[in-house]
Amino acid sequence: MDDIRTWIAEVWEWLPKNVIVKVILVCWAVWGNMNNTVFNQQSIDPKTLMDWVLAYYADWVKVRNATNISNIDSNASTGLRHWQPPLHDFWKINVDVAMDYVNYRMGFGWVVRGGEGEVVGVGWRLVRGVFSVREAEAVGVREVLSWVKGKGWERVIVETDA
Known part of the structure; x- marks a missing residue:
């Protein structure tokens, strides 16, 4: 070469x-x-x-x-996925994970929205270790649910992208 x-x-x-x-x-x-x-x-x-x-x-x-093969709603003309508001009187929490393989850590972030799409809360956590994507997303949901419990919220929908 x-x-x-x-x-x-x-x-x-x-x-x-x-x-x-x-x-x-x-x-x-x-x-x-x-x-x-x-x-x-x-x-x-x-x-x-x-x-x-x-x-x-x-x-x-x-x-x-x-x-x-996702079941997320999509715009038929463009194929783009878009956020759907939660059911009445619910908060919708979207959680995602970022993997840092080099430094052996993962970051979790989430945003909470109401029925009009307004942001009512955000959160994040940094965790040592790296898991598979599915395991990491599950840990992210666990972190979100712990955070939600601390807020005293009861009517939430949690979504991930994996």
Whole structure:
């Protein structure tokens, strides 16, 4: 290989799409690990890094497959999904998770809306560790329900995207 451009061109031309995605993810993880080493003097060993990349890829594939057959309302003309208001006298809470594989942590965030779409509350938590997407979303819902219990709310609907 003469240079990086030749390598990228050959990867794009000869490898199957799913392998290209894995190559991109490995490059992204190595870059993140290098930055973490330079700026925080912390690094992850190559085997653990690869395990995380493959777990991330597997979760990404699961979420993409689940999303394609999702029962979320969509606009037929554009295919875009849109938020639906909660039932009368309910709050709707949308929760999402962000995974930081390099620093081995997850962040959970949520927003609470009323029937007119008005924001009535927000919250977030940072947790050490990384789980599968489904497990992480379940932990996010658990965090939201604990928060809701502390508020004394009883009529809530919780939604995730996984």
